[in-house]
Amino acid sequence: MRVVVRSLIRWVWILVLCVIAGFFGGKQIERALPPTYQAVAIVHLDVQARSGSGNGIPVVQSVAAYATMAMADSIINVVLVHYPDLNRQAISREIVTTPDLNGQNILFTVTLSHAREAASLANDLANVFVAQQNAAIKQGYEKQIKLLNDTIASEQTQIDEFNQKIVQTPATNTIVIQQYQDQRNQVQNLQNQNVAARDNLITQQALYSAPLSVIQTATPPRKPSMVLGTLPLVPVTMLALLMLGGVLIFCLERWSNHINSAYVLQKEVALPVFGTLRWCVPTPHEIPLLAFSELKHPYIEECRVMMADILLQAEKAQARVLAITALKSHAGTSTVAAQLATLLALSKRRVLLIDANLHQPSLHERLDALNNVGLARLLEEARMMKGSVFASGAVSVIDRLAIDNFIVPTALPNLFLLSSGMPSTNPANLLSMPEMEQFLKWTATRADYVVIDCPALAFSEAHILGVLSDQTFVVIDATRDRLKQVAAMKDELTGGRVTLAGLIVNKLNRWI
Template sequence: MTFGTDRDRPGHHLKPVSSNGGQVTLYAPDASVMDDDDSIDLREYWRIITKRRSVILSVLATVLVATLVATLLMLPEYRATVTLQINPEAARILSYADFEPSASGSAGIQQFLTTQHGVLASRSLAEAVVIKHGLTDHPELTGELRQRSILAELRALTGLLTGALQSSGESRASDPAQPDEAAAQERRTRAATSRFRERIEVQPERNSQLVHVSFVSFDREFSAQMANAVAREYIESTMQRRFDAGSDAREFLQEQLHEMRIALERSDWELADFARRVRVSDLSANQEMARDGLRSLNDSLEMVRQELVRLAGWRELVQQGRIDHLDPVANSVTIAELQKRLLDAATEYASLSERFLDDYPTVAETLRRMELLRAEIAAERRRIADGILGRFETLRAQETALEQALAQREERIMALNEQAVQYNILRREHETNREMYDGLLQRMKEVGVAAGVQESNVAVIDAAQVPGGAFRPVLTKNLAIASLLGVMIGIGLALLLEFLDRTVRHAEDVERLVELPVMGLVPLVRAQGQDEEPHEVRIPERVLSHFSARRPDSAVSEAFRSLRTSLMFSTPEGMPRTLLVTSTSQGEGKSTSSVNLATVLAQNGSRVLLIDADLRRPSLHRDFGRPRSPGLTNSIAQFEQGTSLDRSSIHSTDVEGLSVMPAGHSTPKPTELLSSSRLSRVIAECREMFDYVIIDAPPILGLADAVVLSRMVGGVIVVVAAGRTGKENFRVAVRRLQQVQAPLLGVVLNRVDLNSPDYAYCSSEYYGYQEEPALPESPKLPVSKAS
């Protein structure tokens, strides 16, 4: 296994920012390349598509089969088209409220044409054609002859069953009665009209006055007849509407003129009455005076609050009894003079006490004078403190008074503003009524009483002909659309499944989330004779912990040896001699990684000490078959008594060169114990005794232990379980370490399934040179006696 050191290596965006005691260089993301994360990585999308290809192919096959069956079930449909020319309307009755849409200008013409297109597809036009041609009972409009499809057949079957149940229930619950023929006919007409509208298609021709009106039917002759019928009905309704508009105009204008005259008179009276009541002439001056007063009050209140903020700190010091920390006390000339006199008296007392006892008159007088000076100093301090408290209360009262005055002034301004707004509303209403009344009066004089029948503005350019062939369904087109749709749905579903997977799975996730290098990939171990998925395999914890010792030629052991090599080059000074191994949460393999890393370091000829610092859930004493105590907590307690490191807390193991320090006795406050300076002394002595000290720390989230320990070591490694550790939890955990400037070296990605598509690119490259031996289901490890 190799780990690159160039731009292909995860974490190449990092740059050195500081050092920690000369042991390790801290790294942070390089801002110059942070924008690269915003680019679209096509290889990442291709990886997701390859990984979820079974989902995409399943969706595609389902859509294609459904489309094929639906197309074969469909009846052929025919479409006949009539072409109309619609000339813009120019006649209008009111300049600001027309009965017909205005057709002046390009925007007006387009608006008029769009309106006419809506009229062609309207319900009223379709209903007129259905009633005029007696199409209420036509098979296509009653639903007897309809397009066949899987969904349509299912809906029809459901409708028949529901109708049968309803009819049987009504026959039992109601008395026989004569059916209402008029209501039934109306329902049939509405249903036929609705189906008729669904078959009408209106397609305007771009940049012209032509519009193509089509009718779709299973009968080719019927489609041509209905297309022409819709065109004729539209022309007749247009002419009738133009005729009715002129005859209704005068009546409408008379009604509007009468109503507007009443509204104008009412607005005149309301405006005059309001102006007289509020004295509009003085309104602006009153508003300006109120605003000036408001600004003055705001300035005064701001000055008082600034003084209160300054006194609040002194008041808090007085309440805490820390009068000596007050600036007035520190800068008091009187207190300084008294303290000088006290110092002189103390000097005199020191000189006299060498020759005389305290009851000697001169000495006694000096002591009495010192007591008086101390009392004067205390009294002066108390006087200053009382002055501060009194000043604070006075300013508080001033603040309250100013706030009340400010509130009253704001209410006055709001009242004046409301009067101004109301006056403007009344004035605008009066002006609007006057303009509308004048406009109606002028238009009333212009409207003529004669509105003869005008020529139609609609012409038939091409009448509908009987179509020669069906226009749908087209099998090849449907399958092509289904293929595209199936692929899009499949890819969308694949991306959705990938998005819902919020766990860290590969090295790119680590680089993208925290910008740290991945220093090792530890493959997933499979149990012998089991067919479960990799994440379901359960291996005894002690077997995994001693994997590098029991299987030195396995891929797992090689992964930890590669991790050892990466650590050797992790800093300019080489591998830090004290190393902390932690994880985001419990069960991600940090203890297993600690044991195996310590084992490969010992196999390299180094003296290694493995410390179990997980005081809440210790496990190393069980992994090595040693007693839990004496251990780390015992060593810390020994230092508290001033003795040296208790070597009885260090136990030898079956691995040559590897020793272990268990957790020791349980403690009710692990965080306080681990944050003490005594632990730093324990680690320092262990560093003198061994080449490397590996500390198995508690998880980061939920506990402060790992964060505290991270500042006592030369390097920190975070173990992440692939496919199990949440991305957000991982990001938060690393951020906690970065906030205390922990010497982060990198990440170890544990339980990596090299057979997964996530690692298809590297499974053969990293581990393909040797076959991983299967792990027996119930291995037994020798248990050595504690040293």
């Protein structure tokens, strides 16, 4: 869980960008895909009116026919006059008329981004359609009745003409009279049929002149018609981008090879980890070394565990000279070296702490010592001594030096310090002198442990001191170092003569 939280804090700017992009992106999606509301108005066709018109005079049409007529321009244009904001071509796709053959109904379905407007438009379409079609049906009845009346009047004229001809024909001319009577009877039969049809239409007109009616008005829907419309697009978009940001952070973590735990580091590079030092407040270099003997602090306990692991490893390998270095500068090497030496001294062992970081010496400040003389001055004086080193031996050269002028005791029992001094020559040349190796061998016979604070591995002196030491421990800065860099360092050191004992993870859990 800590690894996840650490990763999120490390890449929090990605999550912030995802939130901002999700907010504005959601707003844009809401504008592009607004929620739509569907309103339905239902028009009913009287079945009796439809069945009553089946006498050869198609005054009332079928439901399917009326559903097709409902989308006529004569209806749409009349209704859209009251909706100037709606586009004629666009709105045609949002209006659907569906025939219900079983119920003899016509459904007017309108889908718009505003619920009230959708309901109002559906009702207006239904009402205008009913009004226009009922008026057309009424006109159809009147037209059919007028045509029948005209036909009946024409037939009556023919009948009157035949009666007049019968009267004017001599009674003796029975054949002609019979012909006129037959023709008159035929016309009368047709007239009687037309009269019956007219009376039937008049009855239908009285009963079914308005067969279409709105049986259900549309009400403003409360919920959008589509699932997308029911979703709060801004929060959903923000959540989606946050999830995408989480995936991106996961990929970046895998790609960046951050050191999130000692277990991952040990597993990836196959090197033992002898200490896991978490960042704390107050910072590690602000904790007095004298407080390590009594103060109860989680960081000090971690340092004690580190010391115990290193001590066990050193005793097992019979190592006396321990070099502490790092991949990069400012990894906390000096702090770790001082703490290790302090804890070893507190365990009743004589410890010499050497500040071999001639580029950025700091141990003299931590232990309140002077830096006017030190390792650099010791080596320079050893080199300038008269006599042959090979003839007299390394020990005799070191013995001739006034060691007490260079190695000073500290406020801590059993802990002695050899500060860096101020070199007058290149540090790499100075530490590569034979006198350095002779001095380390000499100190190893007089101290239980020698802890060397080395510069970072970017400097050649670190490699020189690693070769001269019995064991080398590399401080890993969890905030800056990467797994691939540690693996490359391992290959480089193990390929030479450096005895790489293991790693010390520093600044773990520091949020930067």
